Amino acid sequence: MRIATVNVNGIRAAARKGMAAWLETGAPDVLLLQEVRADADTAAALLPGYHSLIWPSRIRGRAGVGVAVRDGGPLTLGRARRGVADGGEEPDVDSGRWLEVELEPADGAGAGGGAAALAAPGAGLAVGGLTVVSAYLHAGRVGTPKLGEKLAHLALVDARMARLLAGARAGGRQVIMAGDLNVVRSERDIKNWRSNHNRVSGVLDVEIEHLEGWFSSGWVDVTRALNPRTQGPYTWWSQRGRAFDNDAGWRIDYQVATPTAASRALAVRVDRAGAYDERWSDHAPLVVDYAD
Template identity: 45%
Template sequence: MFTVSSVNVNGIRAAGPKGFIAWLAATDADVVCLQEVRARPEELPADLLDAVVRDGWHLTCTPCQTARGRNGVGVLTRVAPDAVRIGFGAAEAAEFTGSGRYLEVDLQIGTDALTVASLYLPNGTADTPKQDEKDRFLAAFAPYLAERREKAAAEDREVLVCGDWNIGHTELDIRNWKANRKNSGFLPHEREWLGEVFSPRIGYVDVVRALHPGVDGPYSWWSYRGRAFDNDAGWRIDYHVATPGLAARAESAVVERAPSHGERWSDHAPVTVRYRMAPS
């Protein structure tokens, strides 16, 4: 078995002392994907770096080069990556290369040859330039996902894209879906786009939904406003999106929801999936 966790930390310098470093010390994950790191490598807290060294992690990260203190993704691995790629290459995606939104690493974990990516998809606002940016990202990213799957299949490799996708796919993925039908994250064209990612044409699987069919959630993000967390009025926008071969080996998926509002160290919770090893 190997375990992969993914979490939007909502600023690692704030999350660290509030509980992220303690969580990292306790996790048995083999890979941890991080989003919204919001720090350049030289700005990472010393106690986090000490914990990384102490526990034998390999940290790969890419900050946002265009707006300091924004975005940023990273991957923590127990084994050193064989390769690292920042951005997703397409000419149409050039504006996002330095935006700290996508990072992928090639790993060999036991018998598994894996490409694991950390994604922070843009969070739009309907009918604004922010939504236009998000839509450009979607238009460029879907072909890349199809290309990455085809290339991985030729290399006998599985692909796992973890992160904050900032889209609720179905009504099961948002508690208050009726009130959000005209809001970014639940717009019809966004939901249709994500459905295409999960279609045979692009060829990926929503791992958590496959393990939890037909149920509300499990939610992974709750607004800090009001009593959203206490009432579990959340969104499921943090996904493990895998090629079918890997998805078929997923044994369990849990959202590591904090025991109480006061014990949260992010507005997201880690989404953790255990996978069986590939047959030798």
């Protein structure tokens, strides 16, 4: 089973620049999308060969996450939950940032594609099987309210991650949470650590401690589990200067799995474009192959 996650930086622009060719070549069974910035019908039309569920942001032109499965593949979309908060509506700035979807065997209960129902925020998920989460966490900005929004959302994510892990340990669904988390973990995840650490959002200790809390509790950073000593691999490069050409990147896209799911990971790669003008997003897809 191949699972890919990518921040498309606007799915319309990504489609114009060559996303479809990557989809055809890479053929992920499950595709997790962030920063879709389009409604569900528009996004679906730009994902030929896939059945998708999209949660747009309530703020036009912002965020938006999605989960898609390959037509004819081993899995179908089941029930889904939008939003990370339990009970009540999340603020608009948090909308379109967290989408949980149950995956069902294509030839088993719940098969048949079609529309997957969005559960109300806080609704429970069925026991057994695999749930995937497409997550697009706030970028934040030091010295502005955006950093406070990011930290508040991270606190909600902490609570949800704890509940998902507890459910998996109790015999419930295994979980793979993937997406653009907008936080590095250490100097191995960013080319220019020293000039950015505790100066730029995404490289602040107050952000990093949230991720480290997940991993110390039992969640697994799949890329790091398979590449424990490498620098990178980076998944995002600034559009400014020659960051891409100089590989001055950041590793901010992750696949984070419950231990049983992580133990099935076989290989990980970043589908970095061969040249700057071949990119269709400022992020590169992060692809993990899992044993069936």
